[in-house]
Every structure is written in C-alpha cells, then in structure tokens.
Amino acid sequence: MLCLLSFHTIEYCCSTSSDTSPWNYLDSYCGNITYNSGSTYRTNLNFLLDTLSSHASRTDNNGFYNFSTGDDASNKVYGVFLCRGDVNTDVCKECVADAHIRLLDECPNQTAAIVWYDECLLRFSDQTIFSKADLGENLTRCNPFDVPGPDWDKFKMVLINLLHNAADEAANHTLGKKFAVQEGNYSTDQKRLYTLTQCTPDLSPYDCKRCLTEAIMVVPACCSKKQGGRVIYPSCNLRYEVSVFYDTVSSASPNSPGGPPPNSTEGKGRSPPRAAFSIAVPLIGVAVVLFVMALVFLKRRLRKSYVAMAPETIAEILTAESLQYSLTEIQIATNNFSVDNKIGEGGFGRVYKGVLGNGQEVAVKRLSRSSVQGAEEFKNEIVVVAKLQHRNLVRLLGFCLEGEEKILIYEFVANKSLDYFLFDPENKRSLNWSRRYNIIGGIAKGLLYLHEDSRLRIVHRDLKISNILLDGNMSPKIADFGMAKICGVDQYEGNTNRIAGTV
Structure with a gap:
C-alpha cells in the first residue's frame, strides 16, 4: 500500500502498488548535487549505510545513531x-534495513537524501547534519476527515496545549530519546485527542523545542479542522489523531497521561526499610542534579528567547496584567499572518485581523525585526496599557514574546484610524459635525484620564490622527503607547533629554 505524498499538505489517500514492504513508507527527498557511481563518495556511502544498519539492532542507542566517514571534504559523508x-x-x-535499500533505489547518485517511514527515518549528506536543527525540507500530512463543527474551537485549543506540552517534554527528556506523547479530552462527551512529538537526541533542549515549535506552526496551514495530521522535519516530527496510533505501553512515562503511578507497587512485595533507604538516597541525589540542570536550562532558554531584553524588562512584561499568548495561537488566529488578514502597516511592522479560539476578533500588531519600536518600547506598551481601563483607550488583550517575535494583541476596532476618514475624499463625508464633535470629546476624555484620573500619570508623546482608532460606533480610542512616559502621581512637570514621537 503506497500513500501519495508531497512536500505540501498530504491527505490519507492510498492506492495499491507493487510495494510489499511491511513498513509504512511515507516519502523520500533527494538532493540536487550528484556524484559518480564509481567514486570514493559512493564507497564511503555504502560503508556508512552498512554501519547505520548494523547499529539499528543494538538496544543501547535509544533508536538513534549518527556516523560519518571519509578522509576529506570532497568525499566525506554523514x-x-x-x-x-x-x-x-x-x-x-527492520525499518532501517528497508530504508537502506529504498534510499539507494530512490536516490541512486545524489550526495544527500532522506527517506521517511512511519516507524523510522534514514538520512545521509555530504554536509554535516549532526546536532543541528534542520528546518529545510519537510513532509506534511493530514487526515481526510474533519472535526465536527461544534467541537472545533475546543479541539483547536486542546491540540495547541497538548502539542506544546509534548514539545516541552520531548525537549527535556532525561532518558535521551527526546520523545513524548500527550493526550486529553476535547469534548464534553470525553472524546480523546492523542499527540506525539520527537527530536533527534543529538539536539540541545533549545534546538529541539525550536524545531518542534516550527512544526507546530505548520499545523494550521496543512491540517486546519482535520481530525489528524503530521509535520515531519529531518530533525523533529509531530503527529496527532483522534485515535491511538502509538504503543501506549512503550510510550508511557510517570509524567505523561496513561503512565503508571510513580509509587505503584502493583505486583510487587514491600521492600524492607533498609532497602528503601538505600534506594532513596541516590534518588535524592539524582533529583538534586536534575533540579540544577533544569535551572540551567531555564536560564539559557530565557536568555535565548528574550535575546534583546534585560532581566528587569522581562520581569516587568511577565508580571503585566495581560495574557501571554503562544505564537501558535496567534498564527492560527491570523491564518499564519495571511496577507488577506493584514489591516495596516507602519514603521513598527504590520497589523493583522485575527479571531481567537473563543471567537473574539482581535488586532495583532507584529513588530518587524527592523522596527523602530525596540524592546524598551515594546515593554513600555505592555506595562502601560495593561494598567489602563477607559472607553477611549484601546484595550490591550495580551502579548506574545517568543524567540525573535514581539507581538501585541488588541481588541479589534472596526473602523480603522481617524486619518483613514479625514484624508479620504469619500470617507470624510461620513464625518458630519456631530461625529467630529464626539470624536474630539472622546479624545479629550481619554487624555484627561491619562493625565489626571488613571492610577498612573501618563504622557502619550505620540498623539496623532493615525493613532486614534474608531470603533463601530465611531467612538475614538487612543492607541500606540510605545513612546508613552510614566510620571509620578504628584508630578506636574518634568525634563526630557531626547525628542520623542513622530517628527
């Protein structure tokens, strides 16, 4: 049974073929550069594939092995x-042995190739591929059946949480496999969703999580509303289904659903107190070591995730009175930042319309990497706006701070900004005197709140018509607090050492 696949969305459509392999072959990828069949490279490749096949039968490698051979760069193979x-x-x-044969058949003289099965992958290249998160060629596949409409919103949120939890568990796997499964209910009648994530064990925890996060981000584009799907990169992969597709016994761990209770004594007699003590002491030592390792990992992860921000900046953001969203949630809400969802653009980046899992419409402000609004302004906008509540100020719902992404999530304001009406010959006709008066009054009330009535005394410093948004009733909302300055509650004047705002 050979499934028809591509490097884009792949559905479960299979047709009978002459392939008699007992393993679930998915697809293969062959590089563009070739070698001569009688070359040293081919000799080294044959030796390498034989070596990999022989190591697949060993029980001490956790189902993973890498190897390289060759004297110089021209004939070295990994x-x-x-x-x-x-x-x-x-x-x-058996899977690796089958992959060995198929790889040479599918890619007879290429210097790089990958073959994917459901049970294994086999890969070689003339460039080093060890300990690197490879996010190049990927394979995606989706179940042809849709999730029933009433269940979709819950399904989507449960899926995101399970995949991220499984990605965290895989990245921090202490037994070397970097493999995890998670499952959970997605409906009131206890329907189950099953997820699996895995990285090559030579990846660091950070690179494993980064690879899996990229894979999770692909899911909305390839498998939206589908009951199952998978995303496979050379260095990591994920899969989810509404039925079990993995060995629950082999996959179970004390930390994952379905695993045996950590203190279970079923089928065993009680140990004498002396034996229990002799076991407990080394376990405490192991626990201390793991705790220290976890602290080091978290410290490195924070340093890499918030590369441009000082510790005090991170602390202020994370304690702000707003909700932190994952990048995957934002990508799903905006259809992966689709051009069709773009509603604005400025020096800071682009603004997209999105719909959260609960159906709420939002405006997503995605700062570009070259944005004039840097880390300090990003922090400022979160910390300031999260503390403000007024009908004439735009409401910040949350933020996303993941990798190099800096994203703000606001309430959606239907009628864009004031300049869209004032400078458009057609739109400005809708601004009669009554509406103009109400807009002016609303802006004044918002400023009065900022200056006098909020729990912070705030100077906006970049008030302009493009920063005045209009809701469905044409009521104004002051936006963009990246340049705002927080003053003392009793402070009525101050000094500045630089010009702020729009020139």
Whole structure:
C-alpha cells in the first residue's frame, strides 16, 4: 500500500502498488548535487549505510545513531537514523534495513537524501547534519476527515496545549530519546485527542523545542479542522489523531497521561526499610542534579528567547496584567499572518485581523525585526496599557514574546484610524459635525484620564490622527503607547533629554 505524498499538505489517500514492504513508507527527498557511481563518495556511502544498519539492532542507542566517514571534504559523508520512540529494537532494525535499500533505489547518485517511514527515518549528506536543527525540507500530512463543527474551537485549543506540552517534554527528556506523547479530552462527551512529538537526541533542549515549535506552526496551514495530521522535519516530527496510533505501553512515562503511578507497587512485595533507604538516597541525589540542570536550562532558554531584553524588562512584561499568548495561537488566529488578514502597516511592522479560539476578533500588531519600536518600547506598551481601563483607550488583550517575535494583541476596532476618514475624499463625508464633535470629546476624555484620573500619570508623546482608532460606533480610542512616559502621581512637570514621537 503506497500513500501519495508531497512536500505540501498530504491527505490519507492510498492506492495499491507493487510495494510489499511491511513498513509504512511515507516519502523520500533527494538532493540536487550528484556524484559518480564509481567514486570514493559512493564507497564511503555504502560503508556508512552498512554501519547505520548494523547499529539499528543494538538496544543501547535509544533508536538513534549518527556516523560519518571519509578522509576529506570532497568525499566525506554523514548519516543518521532515528526510530520512533515507542517501537522496539526489532522493528527499528527492520525499518532501517528497508530504508537502506529504498534510499539507494530512490536516490541512486545524489550526495544527500532522506527517506521517511512511519516507524523510522534514514538520512545521509555530504554536509554535516549532526546536532543541528534542520528546518529545510519537510513532509506534511493530514487526515481526510474533519472535526465536527461544534467541537472545533475546543479541539483547536486542546491540540495547541497538548502539542506544546509534548514539545516541552520531548525537549527535556532525561532518558535521551527526546520523545513524548500527550493526550486529553476535547469534548464534553470525553472524546480523546492523542499527540506525539520527537527530536533527534543529538539536539540541545533549545534546538529541539525550536524545531518542534516550527512544526507546530505548520499545523494550521496543512491540517486546519482535520481530525489528524503530521509535520515531519529531518530533525523533529509531530503527529496527532483522534485515535491511538502509538504503543501506549512503550510510550508511557510517570509524567505523561496513561503512565503508571510513580509509587505503584502493583505486583510487587514491600521492600524492607533498609532497602528503601538505600534506594532513596541516590534518588535524592539524582533529583538534586536534575533540579540544577533544569535551572540551567531555564536560564539559557530565557536568555535565548528574550535575546534583546534585560532581566528587569522581562520581569516587568511577565508580571503585566495581560495574557501571554503562544505564537501558535496567534498564527492560527491570523491564518499564519495571511496577507488577506493584514489591516495596516507602519514603521513598527504590520497589523493583522485575527479571531481567537473563543471567537473574539482581535488586532495583532507584529513588530518587524527592523522596527523602530525596540524592546524598551515594546515593554513600555505592555506595562502601560495593561494598567489602563477607559472607553477611549484601546484595550490591550495580551502579548506574545517568543524567540525573535514581539507581538501585541488588541481588541479589534472596526473602523480603522481617524486619518483613514479625514484624508479620504469619500470617507470624510461620513464625518458630519456631530461625529467630529464626539470624536474630539472622546479624545479629550481619554487624555484627561491619562493625565489626571488613571492610577498612573501618563504622557502619550505620540498623539496623532493615525493613532486614534474608531470603533463601530465611531467612538475614538487612543492607541500606540510605545513612546508613552510614566510620571509620578504628584508630578506636574518634568525634563526630557531626547525628542520623542513622530517628527
């Protein structure tokens, strides 16, 4: 049974073929550069593939092995195999052996190639591929059946949470497999959703999480509203379904749903107190080591995630009275920042219309990497606006601070900004005197609140008509607090050492 696949969205459509392999072959990728069949590179490649195949039968490698051979750059070849974390050694060995044959058949003289099976992958290249998160060629596949409409919103949120939890667990896997499964209910009648994530064990926790996060971001584009799907990169992969597709016994861990209770003694007698003590002491030592390792990892992760921000800036953002969203949630809400969803653009970046999982419409302000609004202004806008509540100020719902992404999520304001009406010959006709008067009054009330009545005394410093948004009733809302200055409650004048705002 051979499934029809591509490097884009792939549905479960299969047709009978002459392929008699017992393994679920998915697809292969062949590089563009070729070598001569009688060259040293081919000799080294044959040796490499034989070596990988022989190591697949070993029980001490956790279903993963990498190897390289060759004397110089012109003939050196690198290879790796990875078996799914829940398959046993016999399945791993047979899958890699089958992949060995297919790889040479599919890519007879290419210097780089990958073959994907459900149970394993096999790969080689003339460039080093070890300990690197490869986000190049990928394979996506989706279940042809849709999630029933009433269940979709809940399904989507549960899926995101399960995938991110599984990605965190895989990245921090202490047994070396970097493999995790998670499951949970997505409907009131206890319908279950099953997820699986895996990285090549040579990746660092940070690179594993980064690779899986990229894979999670692909899900909305390839498998929206589908009951199952998978995204496979050379260095990591994920899959989800509404039915179990992995070995629940092999996959179970004390930290994952379905795993045995950590203190279970079923089928065992009680140990004497002395034995219990002798076991407990080394376990405490292990726990201390793992705790220290976790602290180091978290420290490194924060330093890499918020690369441009000082610790005090991060602390202020994370304690702001607003909700932190994941990048995946924002991508789903905006259809992966689709051009069709773009509603504005400025020096800071672009603004997109989005719809959250609960159906709420939002405006998503995505700062570009070259944005004039830097880390300090981003922090300022979160900390300031999160503390403000007034009908004439735009309401900040949350933010996303992930990797190099800096994103603000606001309430959606239907009628864009005031300049859209004032400078458009057609639109300005709708601004009769009564509406203009109400807009002026609303702006004044918003400023009065900022200057006098809020729990902070705030000077906006960049008030202009493009920063005045109009809701469905044409009521004004002051926006864009990146340049705002917080003053003392009793402070009525101050000094500045630079010009702020729009020139």
